[in-house]
Amino acid sequence: MENTQTAVQPQLRKYLYQKAARNKTPISGTFELTPRCNMNCRMCYIRMSKEEMEARGREFTAAEWIEMGKTCADRGMLFLLLTGGEPFLRQDFREIYTELKKLGLLISINTNGTMIDRETVEWLKQDPPSKINITLYGGSNETYRRLCMHPTGYDAATRAIDLLHEAGIYVTINASFTKYNIEDMEAIYAFGKSRGIKVRAATYMFPPVRNAKDGIVDEAVRFTPEEAGTARAKAELYGMREEEISFRLKALHAGRNEFMCGDEDCSRTPDEKMGCMAGRSSFWITWDGRMTPCGMMNEPVTRPFETGFSEAWKTICQETDKILLPPACKDCKKRFACVICGALSIAEGQGDSTKKPDYLCRQTEVFLDEMELEYQRRQTAESI
């Protein structure tokens, strides 16, 4: 069955984000409800055990999140993403969701899907979210065992996707590719295609800016920039229909990036500051109550549960406005195809957003080379 539902048309969403940014309305928020998770993925930057979490702070209660939701809605929030860790791990998740839903918000949920069974789907069906994003970490239980320490994760996650899809709940597949699961890319896309479900791939992995494991990151997980560029090209090609591919390749060959973006949550802008709407009309609140422009940034940071939302948001907007992308990007010929943004430039520049992010430059270069090769290959085939 083709999944024809969409949460909110991407064009409309983009328009609303940009309009909101003009008067600094926080139209979109993320509540990271917990750092706990029932899986333990090698590349995860949030996941903590209950003991690790308790050593650092505490989760905010359902009542606190609901109250925060009310304040945000009063200030203009329309889109809300509930994420974790694994949000379904919270005993009070249903209470939080139900109360926030009553505010009329368009709620999306990020989950690994492994805790969603038939009964959960029946419950969600009563008042469905706008969208559920399930991350697929591989194309088999073996990959889940290797990457996520969950030997039956694939069966559980794909079953959840099927149940949600059959129930008519809008579901998308997120896939984060690393050295541990790159071999499964084709299988993940094939799974999505067989159900008519969109797959949204991430092939860039941040360096350890926000690492739960005290800065210890499994370096073996991150691609080299060359591998990341190749993986990005592959993911694009697997993810498009045949007619979209030739359109995309022609545009890139001509130095344009006008192909419609497959990501309906995308709020990117081609400017010299953040490059997106983070800290302009969207924000993130971490499990321990820190507000940042986006979940991949540690700074600027405020504490909305302590100072009140308005004060926290005002400071985030002011500080975000000072962030500048690397000067090297300004006249860069590859910029049209590059995913540079504020969070990324700070992470790659180890705190200095103006440093040239060599990793990303190389990744973009390889991506463009790979796409050009494919373009030439098809041109040759057509002329024979």
Ligand code: SF4
């Ligand atoms: S390729 Fe490098 S210099 Fe060019 S826009 Fe991207 S990050 Fe900036």
Ligand code: SF4
């Ligand atoms: S990762 Fe970059 S593009 Fe995405 S929300 Fe953060 S700053 Fe914006």
